[in-house]
Amino acid sequence: MSAAPGSLGGERGVKARLASVLIGYGTLALAACVLAPLAGSTHINLARAFDRSIPFPDNVDAQIFFVARMPRVLTGAIVGSTLAAAGVVMQALLGNPLATPFTLGVSTGAALGAVLAITFGSSLPVGALASVPLASLAGAVVASAIVYVLATRPGRPISTMVLLLAGVTLNAFFSALILFVQYAADFTQAYRTIRWLMGDLDVGSFAPIVAALPLVVVALGIFAFLPRPLNLLSVGADSAATRGVDVGLTQRLAFFSASLATAAAVSLAGPIGFVGIVVPHLVRLMVGVDHRIVLPASALFGAAFLIGCDLIARTVLAPVEVPVGVVTAMLGGPFFLWLLVRRS
Amino acid sequence: MATRQAKLIRLVFVVFLLWGANPSGLESRGPERSAPLQTSNSGPARRVVSLVPNVTEMLFAVGAGAQVVGVSSYDDFPPETKALPRVGALLDPDTERILSLRPDLVVVYGSQTELETQFTRAGIRVYQYRHGGIDSILQAIRDLAGLTGHPAEGDRVVRQVRSQLDAIGMRVRGQRRPRTMLVIGRDAGALRGVYVSGGVGFLHELLDTAGGDDVFGDIKREAVQPSNETLIVRAPEVIIELHPGEQPAADALQKERAVWNLLASVPAVRTGRVHLLYGGYLVAAGPRIGRAAEALAGVLHPDTVK
Numbered sequence: 021m022s023a024a025p026g027s028l029g030g031e032r033g034v035k036a037r038l039a040s041v042l043i044g045y046g047t048l049a050l051a052a053c054v055l056a057p058l059a060g061s062t063h064i065n066l067a068r069a070f071d072r073s074i075p076f077p078d079n080v081d082a083q084i085f086f087v088a089r090m091p092r093v094l095t096g097a098i099v100g101s102t103l104a105a106a107g108v109v110m111q112a113l114l115g116n117p118l119a120t121p122f123t124l125g126v127s128t129g130a131a132l133g134a135v136l137a138i139t140f141g142s143s144l145p146v147g148a149l150a151s152v153p154l155a156s157l158a159g160a161v162v163a164s165a166i167v168y169v170l171a172t173r174p175g176r177p178i179s180t181m182v183l184l185l186a187g188v189t190l191n192a193f194f195s196a197l198i199l200f201v202q203y204a205a206d207f208t209q210a211y212r213t214i215r216w217l218m219g220d221l222d223v224g225s226f227a228p229i230v231a232a233l234p235l236v237v238v239a240l241g242i243f244a245f246l247p248r249p250l251n252l253l254s255v256g257a258d259s260a261a262t263r264g265v266d267v268g269l270t271q272r273l274a275f276f277s278a279s280l281a282t283a284a285a286v287s288l289a290g291p292i293g294f295v296g297i298v299v300p301h302l303v304r305l306m307v308g309v310d311h312r313i314v315l316p317a318s319a320l321f322g323a324a325f326l327i328g329c330d331l332i333a334r335t336v337l338a339p340v341e342v343p344v345g346v347v348t349a350m351l352g353g354p355f356f357l358w359l360l361v362r363r364s
Numbered sequence: 365m366a367t368r369q370a371k372l373i374r375l376v377f378v379v380f381l382l383w384g385a386n387p388s389g390l391e392s393r394g395p396e397r398s399a400p401l402q403t404s405n406s407g408p409a410r411r412v413v414s415l416v417p418n419v420t421e422m423l424f425a426v427g428a429g430a431q432v433v434g435v436s437s438y439d440d441f442p443p444e445t446k447a448l449p450r451v452g453a454l455l456d457p458d459t460e461r462i463l464s465l466r467p468d469l470v471v472v473y474g475s476q477t478e479l480e481t482q483f484t485r486a487g488i489r490v491y492q493y494r495h496g497g498i499d500s501i502l503q504a505i506r507d508l509a510g511l512t513g514h515p516a517e518g519d520r521v522v523r524q525v526r527s528q529l530d531a532i533g534m535r536v537r538g539q540r541r542p543r544t545m546l547v548i549g550r551d552a553g554a555l556r557g558v559y560v561s562g563g564v565g566f567l568h569e570l571l572d573t574a575g576g577d578d579v580f581g582d583i584k585r586e587a588v589q590p591s592n593e594t595l596i597v598r599a600p601e602v603i604i605e606l607h608p609g610e611q612p613a614a615d616a617l618q619k620e621r622a623v624w625n626l627l628a629s630v631p632a633v634r635t636g637r638v639h640l641l642y643g644g645y646l647v648a649a650g651p652r653i654g655r656a657a658e659a660l661a662g663v664l665h666p667d668t669v670k
Contacts, residue, residue, distance in 0.1 A: 062597045077628040080596060087626060088593035138551075150554035206438055207454055208549060212557060215589070222591050224555035225626050339594045340583065 034312055041313050045320035052324040053097055056331050057089040061338030087225065094229055095221045096330045096344075097323040099289045100299075102236055102281040104322025105243055107296030108303075108315050109278040112250040113271060114180050121282040121296040124187030124275075128194040129163020130156040130286040135198050135213045139205040152216070153228060153287040160283030163190060168275065177257055178271040219292035219345035221330050228288055235284035240319070242277035247311035250274065254311075292326070292345045294352030299325055301359055408513025409469030409489060413451060413462050415479075416493050418650040419471045420445055422505045425521050425651040428512035434465045441644055469511055495586070498569045501649050502526070521651055528654030529573050532661050532669070536575030539665050544576035545600035545632070546660075548587060548647070555592060555623050562588040566649050567606070574660035576602065596627055603632040604639045604663055611642035639663045 058066065062084065068074065069081040076082060106121035114123065121127070137155035167190055171183040202210045223229065249270040252260035257267050285292075299322040300314065307313045326344070329351060333344040413434035414420040420435050424442050432445075436453040439445040449465060452458040454473050459482060462470060467488060472479050474494035483490045491511060493504055502522045509518020546567055549559035561567040563581040571578050579598040580588050590598070603624060611617065617640060624630070624638045632638050641659055645652040661669040 060593050061591070062593060077634055080599070080629045083596050083627065083629040084593050088591065088596055092592075150551055150556070152551055152554075152556075203456065210455075212549065212551075215557065220556070222556065224592050228554075334591055334593070339590060339598075340585075340588060341591055 034310065037307075038313055038316070041307055041317045042320070045317045045324075049097065049101075049320040049323040052327040053093055056093045056096070056327045057085060059331060059335065060084070060089055061335055088222075091223050091226050091229060092221050092330065092334075093327055094226075095223050095289055096327040098229065098232065098236055099221065099285040099292060100295055100322040100324070100326025101319040102239060102285045102322075103292065103296040104299035104303075104325070105240065105315055105319040106278040106281040106285070107322075108300045108311065108318045109243065109246060109250070109274050109281075110296070111300060112246075112254050112311060113274040113278065114184055115254065116180075116184065117301070118297070119184075120293075121278060121285070122291060122293070123191075124167050124183065124279065125163040125190035125194060126160045126279050126282040127286050127291040128191045128198070129166075130160040130283060131217060131291060132194045132198050132201070133157070133159025133162075134216050134290070135201050135205075138212050138216065139201055139209045150228075153231070156290075157283055157287040160279070160286060163194065164275075164279040164283070166190060172272070175268070177267045178275070180271075183275070215343070216290050217345075218343035219290040219348075221289050221292075221326075221344055222334075222341075223288065232284045232288045235280055239277045239281035239284065242273055243281075243315060243319075246270070246274055246277070247315050250311045250315075254309075290345065292348055294348045294356070295322055295326055298348075298352040298356050301356070305359070409467075409511055411465065411467045412469045412471065412512060413465055413467040414439075414471040415451065415453060415457055415476070416471055416473050417441070418648045419491075419493050419504065419508065421648060421650040421652070422508050422521075423471075423512065426505060426509040426512065426514045427517045428508065428514055431512055433467060434462060441648070471508075495565065495649055497564075498529070498566050498573075498653065501566055501653060505651065525651060525654050529657055532654070532657050533573050533575075535668050536661055536665050539575050539668060541575050541577045542601040542637075542664055543579050543599070543631075544571060544602040544604060544664065545579050545595075545598065546571050546576075547603060547605040550605065550623075553619065553623065555626055557589070558595065559587050559589050562586055566653060567647070570653060570657045571604075571660055574657045574664055576604075576660065576664045592627070596629060599630055601631045601635070602637045602639070602664060603630075604641060604660060606646045607640060607642045608644045608647050609642060 064081040064084050066081070066085075068079065069085040071079070071082075074082070103121050107119070110119040110121055110123055111117055113119075133155035134152050136159075137151045167183065167186045170186040172178050198213075202213055205213065249260065249265045252263050252265050253267065253270060261267050300318045303314055303318045303321050307317050326348070329347040330344045333342045333347045336342060410431055411433045412423060412428065412431050414423060414432060415436045417436055417439045420432060420439050421441055423429060423432050424444065429442070429444060432448060434449045434451045435445045437450050437456075438453055439448070439450075449461070451462045451465070454476065457472070457476065457479055459479065463486065469489045469491060470483050471491045471493055474492050476492075480490045480492060489511070491507065494500070502525060505522055505525075506515075506518045509515050509521070546561040547558060548561055548567065549557065551557040560580050561571065561578065562583040562585040563578060564584050565586040568578055568581065579600045580590070612620070621638055621640055624633050627633050641663070643659075646656045646659060648656075658669065
């Protein structure tokens, strides 16, 4: 890994590379979004699916395309890109290549919320939203708030060491609470909890996507301002400060946006592992370490990666499905080890 | 080195001998055969602890209710169980508490093998129950009736359940069998986390008896989690959700049923044949399966049954 990327190299060079990366990875993500709905466990007639003269309730092909596949692929795109981008930000914020979007306890908080909803809130749908995603979002917010309060002092930069320790400890604590709730739950509830923890993109309609979208947009909007200060921060907080970076503000924005992105993704599809760690590293291998390139490239590649994993999940054993979290881990795990061995 | 090898051979030999001398640990799987093989003291059991709610129900049905001295944390039927000591369940059996109740028969679930070993060592009879089809439920009723000294009553209960099921089968005979999906789990307020009955187990058999064709009958598993795509493709004509709890208020019920409207092309949705049934008896593998089959038949063939 070369040092101090951000400020080095001409602006024009970076812009040109960014343009080529956006075109390349953007095409990949777009291709995944367009092609994935065409494949599935069953064969559909596309011409019929788009034939408006057939009433929607009579058009099975259109139903499969627009109700079963499109929301699923879109969810894959959103969750994949937010988790991958949040992974990049977390790794930069914590200065640790092993950091993931789940390192600071956000996903465990979300999981605790979901487990409580599955176990105790049998029927509490609020408007278009079901109780499980809402509770997981609430859990994620509570977890981030606790970590934030523990690790920050007003007006001072965040100690990444304290942040990391607080996050890891909270993860362990919430995991224990989850086990306790599961222990109190009956067998079917415990089973549903385990299934939720494996992740699932089959959201069933566009409503959950629409509900999560504002959070994702805000998070991605903040991400857009982060690459340059993160580049400088990755050299060292002091060095970044001397170059005019407001270290405290950058850290807070990074923490807030990454937590928000993770919370939205996890409430939408459960804690799908490995996307947030494998994709950023894979992208760095291909485009270098400049966050101005890595962040957008990871977001686009993450979308394509998760859509691809879900395509495998829903077709390989059809009509039975493999949980998508199992696919990402089975593809991501060995790959990550290979990466680790190759580097060392 | 040589002595170590000799010791090892001797150890393997001893283990082999013990294994051969005590085959019950190997052959006692399944409700049909386990009970008679476990007998270490004869005579009907006087103090029974049941860790499996539907087996507790069987015990009460065959007239052994007064002999039940402890039940699992989840027992709620018949109401008499509520007054009995609770001794944990599948994942958290309280061995000490069970022993303190001085049982001479303990009913455990088939996967609780460690518990079985513990009680057998303590000289307590163990009956291992495992969920299966209708036949294995009826066999378990007979086994338990025999173990508790109520064989005639057991036969009567089995005959009664059989005749209930046969009567339902007779009434729906010759009727068109709608393609049916039996939903056994779903996230509240959303079409997510849907679990359906596959082609194995008593729920599948009850559906069959009640005159429905299981759209997931070809998948030889007790529970299947299909994707929305699969739900659309399998196109059930009737969707029946089984909820073990109490029926909610009308508007909540309406909301839960409306969840399915998303799959507009599914025949059951188009014709309004989405039914949400509530009640513990629907999913209890015990003496009330006749009633469950009747509820299913009532929904599947409303003109013939009811």
